[in-house]
Amino acid sequence: MRVPFNPLARLHADQRGALAGALLEVLDSGWFVLGPQVERFERDFAAYCGLAHCVGVGNGSDALALALRALGVGRGDRVATVANAGFYASTAILACGAVPLYADVEPGRLLLSTQALDRVLAQRPRALVATHLYGQLCAIEEIAERCRAAGVALVEDCAQAHGARRGGRFAGAFGDVGCYSFYPTKNLGALGDGGALVTNDAALAARLRALRQYGWSGKYQVDFAGGCNSRLDELQAAVLNAELPLLDGRNARRRAIGARYLAELRHPAITPIARGGEDDVFHLFVLRCARRDELRAHLAAHGVQSEIHYPIPDHRQPGLTLAEAAPALPDSERACAEVLSLPCHPALTDAEIDHVVAACNAFAG
Numbered sequence: 001m002r003v004p005f006n007p008l009a010r011l012h013a014d015q016r017g018a019l020a021g022a023l024l025e026v027l028d029s030g031w032f033v034l035g036p037q038v039e040r041f042e043r044d045f046a047a048y049c050g051l052a053h054c055v056g057v058g059n060g061s062d063a064l065a066l067a068l069r070a071l072g073v074g075r076g077d078r079v080a081t082v083a084n085a086g087f088y089a090s091t092a093i094l095a096c097g098a099v100p101l102y103a104d105v106e107p108g109r110l111l112l113s114t115q116a117l118d119r120v121l122a123q124r125p126r127a128l129v130a131t132h133l134y135g136q137l138c139a140i141e142e143i144a145e146r147c148r149a150a151g152v153a154l155v156e157d158c159a160q161a162h163g164a165r166r167g168g169r170f171a172g173a174f175g176d177v178g179c180y181s182f183y184p185t186k187n188l189g190a191l192g193d194g195g196a197l198v199t200n201d202a203a204l205a206a207r208l209r210a211l212r213q214y215g216w217s218g219k220y221q222v223d224f225a226g227g228c229n230s231r232l233d234e235l236q237a238a239v240l241n242a243e244l245p246l247l248d249g250r251n252a253r254r255r256a257i258g259a260r261y262l263a264e265l266r267h268p269a270i271t272p273i274a275r276g277g278e279d280d281v282f283h284l285f286v287l288r289c290a291r292r293d294e295l296r297a298h299l300a301a302h303g304v305q306s307e308i309h310y311p312i313p314d315h316r317q318p319g320l321t322l323a324e325a326a327p328a329l330p331d332s333e334r335a336c337a338e339v340l341s342l343p344c345h346p347a348l349t350d351a352e353i354d355h356v357v358a359a360c361n362a363f364a365g
């Protein structure tokens with residue numbers, strides 16, 4: 001049996017007719033960028049998240065960069081974040097001319113450590129990007145409280161946490177603004193690139209609307225500095241409108257898959273990250289293994305595709321040059337050497353889960 005990591009065509013197979021209809025509707029409308037589909041999605045996704053405003057943009061990385069810019073981050077400012085989340089926040093921070101300040105993660109769930117938070121806040125960053133990694137909400141209430149006390153703007157990276165909630169509050173509802181990606185593999189995915197920001201701050205939403213379109217306050221009038229072209233197009237918004245009602249059901253399936261892995265993986269060398277609850281939407285099922293690369297090869301030999309999220313911590317990326325020496329981030333670095341993600345998508349079958357579990361448990365570790 002072959003178990004692919006993310007078979008995207010299969011994921012959309014049950015929606016084939018609905019998606020084709022949605023795409024044809026856009027074609028026939030003759031309206032392709034920032035039109036009625038985007039307006040509907042912005043209204044519905046804001047309502048889904050329990051927030052007042054949603055601004056559609058071109059992708060999740062742009063959402064992060066626009067959030068920082070709209071919050072006043074500029075050249076030379078420092079922005080704190082974690083180093084084990086795929087360099088997306090770093091890309092956005094660098095795009096603003098700002099300098100990333102890395103905080104270590106706690107070793108259990110690999111999310112921003114609140115101890116490390118104190119150390120980075122003492123270095124007076126302008127903003128902090130808190131990442132809800134793998135689908136797990138981080139300690140966002142405490143992070144928000146400390147950022148507020150320190151006068152530091154808080155951006156939530158929700159690109160892996162669509163639908164994650166705690167106490168009825170959704171990812172993106174705790175900080176100043178939440179940033180989403182709708183890249184095809186995300187829990188809510190388009191058929192191409194897409195992104196959005198959610199916030200309760202009307203003035204911030206207005207700045208974001210201007211910045212996503214050249215800094216325009218209205219047609220051809222540039223009232224805001226730092227604009228770019230990062231718009232959500234009608235085709236992607238039409239796909240998202242068709243898929244948003246399916247999100248909670250798909251997240252429930254992801255949780256059920258995660259629960260099966262957690263219950264059935266039994267191998268002394270394999271330690272899944274402890275998971276579960278309403279605040280976890282299992283974007284990725286991640287385990288740790290000291291002999292990760294051997295385990296990955298063993299799984300591949302049994303037809304099981306796995307991935308590494310992420311192999312290189314941001315501060316060790318060759319493409320990054322920092323003026324100051326890279327900090328020691330032992331828990332992030334160990335995690336990057338040990339993490340492995342198993343197939344975990346809503347179209348995964350029970351037989352596939354059986355096969356993945358059996359292959360893991362048969363690892364000659």
Ligand SMILES: *Cc1c(COP(=O)(O)O)cnc(C)c1O
Pocket residue numbers: 059060061062085086088089131157159160181182183193194195
């Ligand atoms: C996917 C992702 C992003 C970036 O989204 P794109 O749409 O690919 O730019 C940002 N942060 C995290 C944590 C992600 O997983």
